[in-house]
Amino acid sequence: MPRVAKPAVAAASNRLEVADWVHAGLLLLADQGIVGVRVEALARGLGVTKGSFYWHFKDREALLREMLQSWRRRATLSVIERLQGRATTPVSRLDSLLQLPFASPKAQDGASVELAIRLWARQDATARAVLEEIDMLRMGFICAIFEELGFGSDDAQARASLVYGFMREGATLPSKLHAETLTTLISGLLVNGAVPEPASA
Template structure:
């Protein structure tokens, strides 16, 4: 039986290319995310890529925008829709870095994109925008608990730094150590919150 040709593969979507580019970014760095490498890994011709993207820069921009949408815009929209209390949300965010395989995958993408942003202006702008949006949302949550604006801003920054740090140092400490850290951080950040706030 003859081997299948590249053209016999099911049609690929832009999301397929973005997903594969993300995997290469995690495994090797932005330098490895090249059209020829992607086409070879996906067992298709380069022409398939150009059906969806103008060039490599177009793909990279869409990788960044996809990350921004999935890991910030959609998550914030979901939290708003759920209508959870500000306190419950903050406690959940303290736990977020420990949400199993999904959290590990998310942090791997995040670290790879942040490494990319240290050397690339386009990536840096998107990362800065993501950080600003997340921090503004966290500040709003602390404000809803009755903290004055400067206090809410400082607590939002501390929570965000904690979440990023747990991703960086996820192998540090036992399960009990991590549990104690989470409890300590939640108690510290929520100390002084006004009762009865949403």
């Protein structure tokens, strides 16, 4: 059965916001791929009629565009803004990035949505353009961290590629219980070229 979250407001009044439809669409995308994101399935899962959908969106394509923009904002732009505001040193920003795949139980959901968008982008030009922009923004942010640490452009790019690859796959790794140790080891290797000494007992 499709996983479509019913917001609390729906139970009370059946009046949904744009964000409710977008969230449900992303969950359905993660579960069934782009072919499964249909207006009928979403309305049924949310317990409303299709009329509620067309109150907010002209058509399915409008929903898909909003889903991409929502993912762009939440999975990249807001993350970069948050790290720039809270993590004051390049090493702290790097450590925070490496911990993102393990940061919360929702990380797995985020990884599933991203994988579905990457598959969608293989066959859709709009999705591909958004994905390419996101990859460029993320890589640029990570490269800047290593350049701030004193690495040249090529070395920064290579290290950023390793970090980005780890971040994309981290939520699917079986070693979540050792996430802190794993991220510390990776950070030490990439920044200092050595594995940090284990803490003494």
